[in-house]
Amino acid sequence: MAHRWGMAVDLDRCTGCEACVTACRAENNIPTVGAAQAATGRAINWIRVERYWEGEFPDARLTFRPVLCQQCDAAPCEPVCPTYASHHTEEGLNAQVYNRCIGTRYCANACPYNVRFFNFFNPQWDKPLQLQLNPDVSVREVGVMEKCTFCVQRISAAETQARADGKPIKDGDLKTACAQSCPATALVFGDLDDPDSAVSRLSRSPRGSQLLGDLGTKPKITYLARQS
């Protein structure tokens, strides 16, 4: 029952509403660092929506690109970690073992997408956000790196349930928080090893490309966009 989890991001559908960013924050116990720290580059966003302007005013067009960990098959962050805190799981996920991380931050430098974040201080939440922490996700202490896990807690729960039920996971039953919350279904999560899954079909689309794919990182996220 091996899976190869991946995602397709349809940029033509993305409205830039940032529901994914909010859902991710709630699901994954991401600390709020406050406005002052955020202004100095300490904000943590496992998924961010990049905004790009095309053309000159008044003929300007705004496009969005949600960027999260690309779960690379040849991830530059993995070999550089001296303690195996950043490592490849058997299902091909880029896992971050918080307890093993000593905070060299080398992984963040090696990552071409800048999707890795450092805990500059112990985590804190603006009240009353501390009351909604997800019990399935550990909070991270000062000095460790963190990043998008593809909601690994949902993946392992679904796999455990599927094993108990003796049935495979049905395509669409398992979604990451960002994909679940996307009102335009711009984000589609699923098993790339299943040729009939929605994500597999979208990944084969002629509109598809990979972010910085020419670096050879082999991302498991495909971006779909109208070809000009």
Added chain:
Amino acid sequence: MSEADRRITDDLLRPLLSTSARFWVLVVFLGAIVATGLGTWVYQIYHGFGMTGIRWPIFWAFYVTNFVFWIGISHAGTLISAILRLVNARWRRPVTRCAEAITVFALMIGAMFPIIHLGRPWLFFWLVPYPNQRGIWPNFRSPLVWDFFAITAYLTGSVLFLFLPMIPDLALVRDRTTGWRHRCYGVFALGWRGTTTQWNRLEAAMEIMAIAILPVAVSVHTIVSFDFSMAPVPMWHSTIFGPYFVAGAIFSGIAALIIAMAFLRTFLHLEEYLHPVHFQNLGKLLLMMSLLWAYFVFAERLTVWYGNEPSEMAVFRVTQRGAFAPLYWTMVVCNFVIPFPILALKKTRTIAGCVVASACVLVGMWLERFLIIVPSLGHKYLPYSWGVYRPRPVEIIITISTFAAMSLLYVLFAKLVPIISVWELKVGSHPAHRPQTVEERDSEQALFVARTES
């Protein structure tokens, strides 16, 4: 013992046997700065790493700059002194120990920085391959683990290389002192009595170490450069980095050596031992390294500019013409424009001239390391995630305190050990009476004979 020998011994042991008030003032002053630095580090650990100016996406800055800078300075000693020993340059004798001491102390300081810059420094030992209950080794594919091995090997080698030729001098100090000092120096003199067997073993050991330390020194800074060149970051991922870093390291190392020697000459009154010719010769070496450095920078920049690869050009532009341009051009001025004429002209290649050039080189080389690290991290591929770094007080204080730590260790060392090798200087002054290597004896005797015959 001849008159000349007695004078050498008296002059060189004077700093060990008499201590002025000025020494204690200096030690307290430097010690206070070092204590402030250590306190600042504790403050940073207590309040969190956010006290530094590090931010997304610039995750390495001052501390890694200092790491590379100090490991670079450490190439002063062992490498230079090993080369000079192997080629039997006779003017090396008063220089070698000053140089080797710089190596050991600069390495000790440099090796602190990977720990200071950790998010969780109390777990630094996870970089060490030690058998543990969890059965986890460090990741041998990580350049940071290579760093650990390279630095450990280099530190061990350079401590041995410093210590071996110190043994006869420690024995000399042992014989000149009484009481607890006598006992202490006795322990470190390892029972040296100056027998022929002991001299032969010492010579053999030093020859082995001089040869063994060279590849280690070259590999250390190559591996430090691998920390950068292994990552797919624009303008880091370059094959030139190994030799470029080694050349830069030797460059800054010689500069540090010249400054240390000028201080020793003035404060310990060693004018008779550290002659202008020593500065002249080291000045020529510095000149050569300055040219080599300029060549490497030119080669690196030209290939990037000519290749015109967009992600690299972003970094190129910001260093050459953008926000980092003032620092970049200061670096070029300090590393080449000022030192080159000073060191090229014989008239200005004086002690003062060499010191001015060296001070510029130290500033320039520190900037070089900073400019390799920060602009690239702030301008990686996606323009959305570019960032600007500003250092915060904790980083500045810790950086300054390491310079004080270097000075303090050096001052204490010069107080405890003759900073100029007494026995090697005596060997230099009369070849016939001292045990030495065969080639050295032959060449010196030939010179002696030629001189007496003419």
